[in-house]
Amino acid sequence: MTVMNMANALNDALAVALADDERVVLLGEDIGRTGGVFRVTDGLQTRFGENRVIDTPVAESGIVGAAFGMAIAGLRPVAEIQFLGFSYPAYDQIVSHVGRIRNRSNHRFTAPLVIRIPFGGGIGAAEHHSESSEAMYAHTPGIKVVVPATPSAAKGLLLAAIEDPDPVIFLEPIRVYRAIKEEVPEGRFTIPIGVADIVRTGSDVSVIAYGATVRDALASADTLDADGVSVEVIDLRTLSPLDASTVVASAQKTGRVVAVSEGHRTAGIASELAAIVQEQALYSLLAPVQRVTGWDTVVPLKRTERHHIPGVARIVAAVRRTLED
Amino acid sequence: MTVMNMANALNDALAVALADDERVVLLGEDIGRTGGVFRVTDGLQTRFGENRVIDTPVAESGIVGAAFGMAIAGLRPVAEIQFLGFSYPAYDQIVSHVGRIRNRSNHRFTAPLVIRIPFGGGIGAAEHHSESSEAMYAHTPGIKVVVPATPSAAKGLLLAAIEDPDPVIFLEPIRVYRAIKEEVPEGRFTIPIGVADIVRTGSDVSVIAYGATVRDALASADTLDADGVSVEVIDLRTLSPLDASTVVASAQKTGRVVAVSEGHRTAGIASELAAIVQEQALYSLLAPVQRVTGWDTVVPLKRTERHHIPGVARIVAAVRRTLED
């Protein structure tokens, strides 16, 4: 066990994968010489060489398309896209090809690749650098979407993603990279994809979150605890395939649900959670599922970004609304 | 009034727009010489010339990006993408640029363009030709998403889209192009964007649909009517911005809702409808909102496509489920 932040934990996971499995190669913009915009791949090119950690031209569609071909040929590529907003040029490769080769070839060809992408706001970054469009990928068949909330989860989930026989989009919450430090197990260990984590048990209200908002959900739970409100907090960890049973069980237990997502509201992850809960637990609901999300606006720049990202204030307000009804 | 199918009605709308407003230009692959894959632009290049109806190279990002520039410069471009599955290479242009210039420039520059795209399955087409990924665009801020269900709605909505000060993605249900004929008003007329249409009033269950599935919803209503079940059918017409109040009012009236969408289920349009209804009408609900959708699988090819597209059988079954509870 060593205490690490999420960036270090991811770097450690990648080092383990590169050392254990020669099929693993990393490719992306600036991941080698500089170790990536967030230094997640720091030192890996020096250690594993330019054929294992590959700096690429500025071409996201090319990065994903090449990684896709490599995966079909039997490698285990881990591609990095610098920010979620820059994955859009690769959208066709991801949706039409990465997610479909298994279907198209009836399992004859498969693409076990991982696409690592920093996402979300909170650091007052420039336009396009604070996207939270994960719902678009969760809506895409044939692709798994994984989002860690803590350093150790990041390591265990990333190693699981690299082992997974299917393509995984691995979203790394930017404002968590260096914000949380915790003990992270040494060496190889994995955390199952598709299983949510009940990070805090409670009896009055269930708050479902993922990524950076899990921290806010826990902080909200503390605040509410002071007022005698017992909040259960669930970290989804995987957005696709979604662990509906854990969410529904919690909803049935508490009867009140707040779905938190930094992404836009319309047809977002919180909408999916609300749909599932009312579908499978309607008669347990004591109040409508509250959606606490980013708005259907472009993510605002630094000066007003704070009003877009769901924080403790809005989560607490939503929990209280479920109690008013 | 003339009786027209949807392809003719759209052709008529484009002719009216081209004749009335010299700022209107059409561009896309094969729209001129051949009049487009579905002949929607048939004869328009001959009538209005190669500078008004422009055949382009095979480059969707280029088509949308160029149309975007034209719109900023004051033209009213109507771009055509041959199939929804081929809009993905233009995804970055649509999401990062078309939908954002108003926000980025605080209204100083705007992009009033229309992107016409045939979508949906039902004709046993080749891979990528039966996509129903409208939720991805509905999830995108700054863009309106409009879907006509009938020939006259197609004409009125398309003319409204061309007049609209904001970018509109106009989705044309492929299997409706020639399947429905009806009287269509001559000349210019518009149907408001953002307003749903109650196409059949009923008291027991509300079925919310759009595009090609509206027909199936109406057929289901007939079937159920025979059993004494009174079904209200709502055609959304616009997916973004969604007309929540019409949907909620109907839900409050009937207490039972079936949300129909051909798109994938997870974070789809039906999920959004379920989320809104439980949010604003929970206490009126007599049963969970049922989602009748395409599955979270790649759209199957001809041989099994029928099991993917929600038809009368599944809509009727869903309505009955809402009555069982």
Added chain:
Amino acid sequence: MEPVRILDVDGRLLDESPLPAEEIRRLFAAMVTARAFDHKASALQLQGRLATYAQFEGQEAAQIGSAAALRADDWMVATYRDAAAMWMQGFPWENLLLGRMGDERGGSPPQGVNVLPPSITVGAHMIHAVGLGWAERLRGSDRVAITYFGDGATSEGDFHEAMNFAGVYRTPTVFLCQNNGWAISMSRERQTASETIAQKADAYGIPGVLVDGNDVLAVFAVTRDAVGRARRGEGATLIEAQTQRMGAHTTADDAGRYRDEATLAAWKLRDPIDRVRKYLQASGAWSEAWEQELIASASVEIETAANRAEGLAPFGPGAAFDRVFARPSAHIELQRAELLRDLGGEA
């Protein structure tokens, strides 16, 4: 830039043949068989036994000549119009027809056949060939990858990214562009303002070769050289094979709307099979009986393939759920159950 040509339209060798007579007979037989498939597939489509079909008649030399230069284990990433090339590299007729019947099992060739299912999207697949070849080189194999695409595909951004990656990493990739004059109704002249497509290779530090796409020997020769360079680690090559599709874009298209008869007639005189027949005839290596026999046996073979494809046990309604992931997730199983419930009997 003059296209490489070895066999002229009258079947005369302009240069030394890159292949012995027996091999030329083999390529002739392959082209005749491929054309028989093309005709048969069009007929099946008319009978409603296939969905839309994209004919390749006129492009047999470009596809057969290039595919003949590959090693059996090389990778191929081609398009909806490249049935002849795919078949040459081992993709069975049955699979090609099955795909056209709307059955995903068509995309699953036998083990050992390193040919991906035909790409329906225009442009995206070229970079896949770059990744495939690159992976082979990274693990020390000398397998190369060839990708087929049309003149229209060169306008897509993905063509550019694929060529650039191939140039930067010197991947073992052969870019084979069949410039058949058209992208549906868009003529090559209006597709891009560059004089040739071959010259686009310059922009990526890659050699570009122009070849008479209706000359099977020339196509074989330039592809053999490109494959050789790739295998020796000398990087990628772009080949522009100038040809013409004699049919419409697909069975759903009407070429009369954009192509005049004169163009067609001119190209008919450059038919890729005729000139080889003349060549073989001159050396007494061809007979009417032999060609008829080739066509006859091809037709039988293809009819059999079609019947097998049609006879294949139908998918159950839940089949699509099995193809999403290696193992269906719980949420996929729930959806399968929901479908089966709604279908009641049919399941």
Added chain:
Amino acid sequence: MEPVRILDVDGRLLDESPLPAEEIRRLFAAMVTARAFDHKASALQLQGRLATYAQFEGQEAAQIGSAAALRADDWMVATYRDAAAMWMQGFPWENLLLGRMGDERGGSPPQGVNVLPPSITVGAHMIHAVGLGWAERLRGSDRVAITYFGDGATSEGDFHEAMNFAGVYRTPTVFLCQNNGWAISMSRERQTASETIAQKADAYGIPGVLVDGNDVLAVFAVTRDAVGRARRGEGATLIEAQTQRMGAHTTADDAGRYRDEATLAAWKLRDPIDRVRKYLQASGAWSEAWEQELIASASVEIETAANRAEGLAPFGPGAAFDRVFARPSAHIELQRAELLRDLGGEA
């Protein structure tokens, strides 16, 4: 391919000057002012008054020389690193700083200034310039559009599609590539295997020009010619201005990780401002006092702009809802109301 050069590093004219002395003084003043802005902005960033900032020091000639060749009403579509060019075309310092402070109002220049907000995405914006110029031509105006981008941007598929459209439709577009040697840490040599970026124009039937990007007179001359061609309806031009950014990629980057001191030192000797100073000095058209005065007044001007930007009335929390559509839809108003309710007091 030898780059066009008019003024050598010692300030000697190698060719006739495309501009009279007074104009050269004007360009010198503009470059000095731009550099003062660059330094000031970096300082403001250090003080935490700006978010990340992308320095352009070293690229002043490429930006000022090219922008000087435009007509006031021509369109410009540039990037995060092109503040100097945008300012030359009328985009106020205040707006440039406001954007860097994270305020959307920065993207809104005064009416009549046809300069789009700086593009943060790499690659996508070039086709916008194609569409802008094309629209002008379709309506009979002779306005042209110039787009600025870097060497890295040429690897994006959108560069290819933009160049191809410009070639096919002969749009009045000037593609100005500032090859500053780097795309963050990726050197130009590893970005693409083509020897120059200028030669990529061949692939699109467009003329490509290589120019010494640190020679303001040469950049002005080649851009003036390209603009002239565009205005006369003769189509687009690709200009590769060879230069070097003297700073890091942005204030968040550490260039020491990938660029050696020698490279930097070599480019320091080719400074775009020094050589013009030497030239003016030789003809007595420069004085230390004048340059100091330029810098002083620029600093005041920029400080004032920064203060105005900081003093601007803050957005209310609901502001973003007003920028989604021309008129907020009902569902947007509901969301605004929800935010204000949750924020309670703060609204």
